Amino acid sequence: MITRGRTPIYLGRGLHTCYAIFIKKHKLPPRPKLSIGIESDLEEKFLHGGRGPGGQKINKCNSKVQLKHKPSGIVVECQETRSRDQNRKIAREKLALQIARWENGWKMLARERALHEWEIQGKRSKERKSHDKHEKHREERKIERLRALEEEEKLLQGILK
Amino acid sequence: MPRIRPSTIWEAHRLHKALPLLLPECRAIPIALQELQWIRNELGDKKYKIWKSCRLRYHRYPLQYILGTQPFGPLEIDCRPGVLIPRWETEEWALDLAHRLPPDKNLQVLDLCTGTGCIPLLIKRLRPQFAVGAIECSPVAVKLASQNAEKLGIHIDICTEDVLKCPPLPHKVDFITCNPPYISRSSFVGDTAKSVQLFEPKLALIGSLEFYENLCDFWIHQIEAFAYEVGTLSQCRYVESRIAADPALREQWRVGTKKDSNNKERVVYGYKTISAKGIDWHTLFRGFGGPTC
Numbered sequence: 001m002i003t004r005g006r007t008p009i010y011l012g013r014g015l016h017t018c019y020a021i022f023i024k025k026h027k028l029p030p031r032p033k034l035s036i037g038i039e040s041d042l043e044e045k046f047l048h049g050g051r052g053p054g055g056q057k058i059n060k061c062n063s064k065v066q067l068k069h070k071p072s073g074i075v076v077e078c079q080e081t082r083s084r085d086q087n088r089k090i091a092r093e094k095l096a097l098q099i100a101r102w103e104n105g106w107k108m109l110a111r112e113r114a115l116h117e118w119e120i121q122g123k124r125s126k127e128r129k130s131h132d133k134h135e136k137h138r139e140e141r142k143i144e145r146l147r148a149l150e151e152e153e154k155l156l157q158g159i160l161k
Numbered sequence: 162m163p164r165i166r167p168s169t170i171w172e173a174h175r176l177h178k179a180l181p182l183l184l185p186e187c188r189a190i191p192i193a194l195q196e197l198q199w200i201r202n203e204l205g206d207k208k209y210k211i212w213k214s215c216r217l218r219y220h221r222y223p224l225q226y227i228l229g230t231q232p233f234g235p236l237e238i239d240c241r242p243g244v245l246i247p248r249w250e251t252e253e254w255a256l257d258l259a260h261r262l263p264p265d266k267n268l269q270v271l272d273l274c275t276g277t278g279c280i281p282l283l284i285k286r287l288r289p290q291f292a293v294g295a296i297e298c299s300p301v302a303v304k305l306a307s308q309n310a311e312k313l314g315i316h317i318d319i320c321t322e323d324v325l326k327c328p329p330l331p332h333k334v335d336f337i338t339c340n341p342p343y344i345s346r347s348s349f350v351g352d353t354a355k356s357v358q359l360f361e362p363k364l365a366l367i368g369s370l371e372f373y374e375n376l377c378d379f380w381i382h383q384i385e386a387f388a389y390e391v392g393t394l395s396q397c398r399y400v401e402s403r404i405a406a407d408p409a410l411r412e413q414w415r416v417g418t419k420k421d422s423n424n425k426e427r428v429v430y431g432y433k434t435i436s437a438k439g440i441d442w443h444t445l446f447r448g449f450g451g452p453t454c
Binding site: 048052079085 | 195343421423
């Protein structure tokens with residue numbers, strides 16, 4: 001039982017020491033940003049639910065922003081907030097992430113990998129903690145049993161004498 | 162308008178007990194969920210508050226009056242019953258226009274029928290060295306506009322006057338913006354959303370040509386350029402024909418129309434070809450709109 005519980009953990013520790021030590025939540029690689037000259041490659045559309053007279057006649061609260069990056073054909077949309085300004089900002093953040101992925105050949109980005117690693121690290125440390133706790137308890141129980149045995153033996157010897 | 166299917170109502174009920182109340186106004190579950198999220202974000206997670214706002218929404222009370230604000234460009238404008246809620250169309254053209262105005266000149270801008278004060282506040286925020294004024298006839302709106310100016314820390318002069326009575330101006334004005342009431346009485350009944358009909362002030366909604374007539378009769382002689390929001394093409398045509406009919410004005414003025422991103426005529430604008438202030442209005446308005454067609 002002990003060997004089965006231990007080996008993968010030690011193996012894991014041994015393999016990933018470099019990650020496990022270095023990744024910290026506040027020191028991740030930065031979020032991808034849109035480069036300054038890219039604005040000319042973007043096509044921005046504001047969708048407000050199409051038909052109808054508009055103007056003072058309707059009172060729409062949602063504003064959807066659709067952003068297209070022409071060279072790659074990536075389209076992102078955003079309507080999370082009521083403010084068009086805010087939606088535009090969020091759409092640009094989303095697009096920056098997608099473009100970075102696209103430039104990376106749809107592989108995981110350094111930040112994403114780090115985040116993933118960070119999550120695994122957290123899980124592993126939790127596992128380790130619980131493992132150590134159980135180990136400690138087992139030790140204690142063993143000692144307790146040994147002591148009980150000794151006492152019994154003493155008692156037996158006393159009776160035999 | 163198609164009815165809401167009972168299955169949709171049940172599905173909404175499964176997601177959140179108050180969600181069916183939002184359906185008559187939102188029509189679809191994703192939009193209703195979004196609205197619920199906004200209500201939660203801005204009013205907190207108190208159950209009775211959510212239920213109260215959803216019940217108001219069921220009676221078609223505007224969301225902006227419930228939440229108390231409406232984003233307008235970079236600004237957060239306070240809204241209150243009795244004052245027209247700023248529309249996204251207005252936001253669109255006002256932002257475009259404000260970015261076109263020359264930041265280094267000292268322009269005198271005046272906004273008529275200002276309501277919440279959204280347009281002058283936006284212009285003053287983006288072009289701080291302009292002198293920006295506003296005129297409004299409703300005392301409730303004047304109070305709200307001053308409150309908005311104070312909250313945002315932007316200084317504009319607001320006075321209570323009736324635009325149609327041609328009030329005397331304290332100083333010269335170069336540029337006028339205006340979002341006048343432009344819904345005709347007949348389309349107000351048939352074509353206008355219920356929530357607007359029931360809860361927004363008719364004073365700020367119903368009108369036909371009186372403000373455009375007033376522009377051509379009075380204001381145009383005191384200014385160098387104007388931008389008026391419109392509801393229909395006929396209002397643009399009216400302004401154009403009035404300017405074309407006057408030989409003196411025809412010489413000096415150019416008129417155009419801007420469409421909104423829904424491809425509806427939204428703004429009629431005009432400018433003098435020769436500016437006393439040395440502003441090249443022609444290049445300023447290039448790409449803003451096009452000739453009326």
